[in-house]
Amino acid sequence: MTGTTIVEVRDVTRRYTQGRVTVDALRGLDLDLQSGEFTAICGPSGSGKTTLLNLIGALDRPTSGTIRLEGHELGEMSRRERSHLRRDRIGFVFQAYNLMPVLTAYENAEIVLALQGVPAAERKARVVKLLDDVGLAGLEDRRPDELSGGQQQRVAIARAIASEPAIVLADEPTANVDSETAETLLDLMQRLNRERGVTFLFSTHDPRVMARAGRVIRIVDGRVETDERH
């Protein structure tokens, strides 16, 4: 169920300089992503997976090259425009969940909608349904420290897709959970991809994620080594 191109990465390099050491995390990388894809990016540590996600997520800027998200050239956007783009069109799922510890599951899932200024009644309707969809019905009032790792990651997924973004960027989403929970989370994300058409892009080392992905891109030394569709 893939469609239009939502991400275009063209000849992107990202160079980090720390003291006298210079590291080229990405070296002239090209990539297109279509809406509705369930894509895994894999590769050894330091290959540039997370750097690529940060660049597509408008958290970082490339040293050279261009990245377009739904036609918007990210490099030309101001800091504020990038913030709004992340809020409205990009969802993030992190390895360590990264929920706000002072907010409940409901509030964590709701926060992006609140930022967007969605009316309270509409927020409530959407978030309640969403939490039900991700299997957290009845746990809305729990804070992150009252939830298991898997449940926290479900809240993180709910937060990421609440605003119906163009793409969800998930950085090693199964790395901190046990096998059973990882399978359940993958089932959930695959279902959301199928039923809601949510586009997922993972960075992962996890063979289970790669096995489920419709497309697996292998990056080595900052370049795409292989790009396979299943």
Place this chain on the structure above:
Amino acid sequence: MGTSLAALAWRNLWRHRRRTLITLASIGFGVFFAVIFTAIGDRTYGDMIDLAARNGGGHVTIQHPEYIDTPTLSRSVEGASALAKLALADPDVVRVVPRITGNLMIATARKSTGAGFIAFDPALEDARTLSILDAIEEGGIFAASGRPGIVLGAKLAENLGVRLGRRVVYTTTDKHGELVQEAVRVTGILRTGTEGLDAGMALLPLAPFQTTLGYGPDEVGQVAVFLGDQRRAHRVAERLSARVGDRAAVVSWDERSPELAGFIAMKQGGTQVMEVIILLLVAAGIFNTLFMSVMERVREFGVLLAIGFTPARLFAMVMCESCWLASIGLIAGAAITAGPYWFLSRVGIDVAALADSQGQMEVAGVGMEAIRAGIHPENALWIAILALAMTVLSGIYPALSAGRVDPVESIRVA
């Protein structure tokens, strides 16, 4: 709404409950000390000024233009009634009385001594304008009929070896600089507890004394003007001066009592320095709390930036935490201060233990029996504004630091 900036800031504040409570306590006690010190100063110095005004020449004095440089009885003012009427027309003036003040020699058959005196009209004055009238322990003030008589300080009477009803002779200079004498009976003995007054003050009836000095019936040494609020003395003096013109000089209490004015200015300066130090210490505590809190949440700020917070919104969130701290701190300050303030304003601290043998503390000739509090409303408002401002300002740097977080770096490193 749980995810509003204010709600988020409120919850963030209570992540480290103990640290927040300690910070709130420091704000509260900072406000407490600032209010109490200021209130004691306001009340004490106000009381001292009022007391000095009552036992001197009022909050504002209309007197001969040269009296301040050459304080002799030849420097009198005429047309006292008209001047009094003019002064009473000012909205800040509550009472106006004519007086003659100066020095004289008092003698008995065996002894003589110098003393200061206040000649006043007993029909016009009571303790509200001449507070030592409350301190008469034997006899009373001379009859309102204006019969000659004298009220002596207890120590003065003791030094002269006279009792109530005995005669003394006072000697002074008249309007023309000639020596004049008058024999009068002691009609009252006063004991204020203030050494300077008890050993060196005499009260005389105005009308007979005017005759003794060769003054006309509407001629006095000064017109003492009393105000509802002593802090308006300068403004009233300026206004009256413009109306009186060259006929007389109009001076405020601090020009007549530079020693007392200097003492109060010095003490107020000291209090202000102490208050600034207290508020700076409080600000340092708040800064520390907020900065630590920001540093501990760098990863969270990175995540918030990732999900769509703008740096400005992060800045606003931390500033909101600072505002919460300021508001609750101020409420805590009010709660801590209320009880002690009530006690100090109603009861006060008896200073007899610290005082001289008469049970009073004497400063610049003004005796005080107790330390009491009574803050001027505008000073209370200033303390509140300063406490709020310092708390909020303390949050600016931590808030800016939050807004400058690099999301990539913070999410990766933490």
